[in-house]
Amino acid sequence: TELHNLVQDMKSKYDKTEVQNFIHELLGEHQDFAEDPDKGWLTDEHVLGMIMDLINTSVLTTKAVMAGALFLLSHFPKIQEKIREEITNIVGSRSPTTEDMASMPYTEACMMEILRYQSHLPLTAPHANLSQEVELEGYTIPKGTVIFGNLFACHHDETVYPDPWEFKPDRFLEEGKLVGADHPAVRNFIGFGVGRRRCVGQQMARIRMFLYTTCLLQKFKIEIPKDTSLPSHDPRALLSESPVILPPPMQYCFVEC
Numbered sequence: 237t238e239l240h241n242l243v244q245d246m247k248s249k250y251d252k253t254e255v256q257n258f259i260h261e262l263l264g265e266h267q268d269f270a271e272d273p274d275k276g277w278l279t280d281e282h283v284l285g286m287i288m289d290l291i292n293t294s295v296l297t298t299k300a301v302m303a304g305a306l307f308l309l310s311h312f313p314k315i316q317e318k319i320r321e322e323i324t325n326i327v328g329s330r331s332p333t334t335e336d337m338a339s340m341p342y343t344e345a346c347m348m349e350i351l352r353y354q355s356h357l358p359l360t361a362p363h364a365n366l367s368q369e370v371e372l373e374g375y376t377i378p379k380g381t382v383i384f385g386n387l388f389a390c391h392h393d394e395t396v397y398p399d400p401w402e403f404k405p406d407r408f409l410e411e412g413k414l415v416g417a418d419h420p421a422v423r424n425f426i427g428f429g430v431g432r433r434r435c436v437g438q439q440m441a442r443i444r445m446f447l448y449t450t451c452l453l454q455k456f457k458i459e460i461p462k463d464t465s466l467p468s469h470d471p472r473a474l475l476s477e478s479p480v481i482l483p484p485p486m487q488y489c490f491v492e493c
C-alpha cells in the first residue's frame with residue numbers, strides 16, 4: 237500500500253518536462269499508455285512491479301554487501317590500513333571519485349575478494365529451461381526444471397581459488413596490479429551472475445561499494461567496542477534461509493584517523 241501511495245503521489249506531481257529518475261521515465265511511458273493504449277505498454281501493475289524489483293535487487297544486495305564489508309574490515313585492521321595508504325597516495329584529502337577506481341588496485345582487489353569470499357547472494361535468481369530437455373556435461377535437465385546457479389560453491393572451489401575459506405585480496409593482484417579479465421580468479425568470478433540474465437546493476441553496485449568504502453576509510457578506522465568480540469567471519473557460518481548472506485548484528489566504532 238505504501239508503495240502504491242508513493243507511485244500515486246509521484247504521478248500527481250510528475251512533470252514530463254522534468255524527468256529526473258527511473259520512476260519518472262516509467263511514469264512517462266505509463267502516461268503515454270493511459271492517453272493512447274496503442275502508444276505504450278506499461279500498466280499500473282508493471283510500474284509497481286518494476287519498482288519492487290529494483291528495491292529487492294538493489295537495496296537488499298547493497299545492504300548485505302556493505303554490512304559484510306564492514307564486518308570483514310573490522311576483522312582485518314591491516315587490510316584497512318593498506319586501503320587507507322592507497323587512499324592517501326591517490327586521493328589525498330579530496331573526496332574519492334569513480335575515476336580513482338582504476339588507480340587503486342589494492343582497494344579494487346579487496347572489493348572483489350569481499351564479493352567472492354562472502355558471496356552475499358549465494359544463489360542466482362531462479363531460471364528455467366522452458367522450451368526443451370537439455371543435455372549438459374552428461375546430465376539431462378528435463379524441460380521445465382527450475383535451476384539456480386550456485387555462486388557460493390563456484391566462489392569456494394579450491395581448484396580455482398586456493399585456500400577458498402581464507403580472505404586474501406592478494407589473489408586478485410599480480411605485481412601490484414589487478415589481474416586481467418582472463419585470469420582464472422576473475423574469469424571464474426560470477427558474483428553478478430552470468431549470461432543474459434546477469435545483474436543489470438553491476439556497474440552501479442561496484443561504484444557504490446568503492447565510494448562508500450573509500451569515503452569511510454579515508455576518515456575513520458573501523459573497530460568494535462572494547463569488551464566485545466568479533467564472531468567468525470567464515471561465510472559457511474553465516475548461511476541461513478535468507479536469500480542474502482548477512483553478518484550478525486554488530487556495533488562498530490568509527491574512530492577518526
Ligand code: HEM
Nearest residue numbers: 293294297301360361427428429430433434435436437441
Ligand atoms: C553488490 C550488489 C549486487 C550484487 C552482488 C548483485 C548480484 C546479482 C545477481 C547474482 C543476480 C542474479 C543473476 C542471475 O540470476 O543469473 C542479480 C540480478 C539482478 N540485479 Fe543485481 N546485484 C547487486 C546490485 C544490484 C543493483 C544496485 C541493482 C539495480 C540498480 C541490481 C539489479 C538487478 C536486477 C534488475 C536483476 C535481475 C536481472 C534479470 O533477471 O534479468 N542489482 N544481481
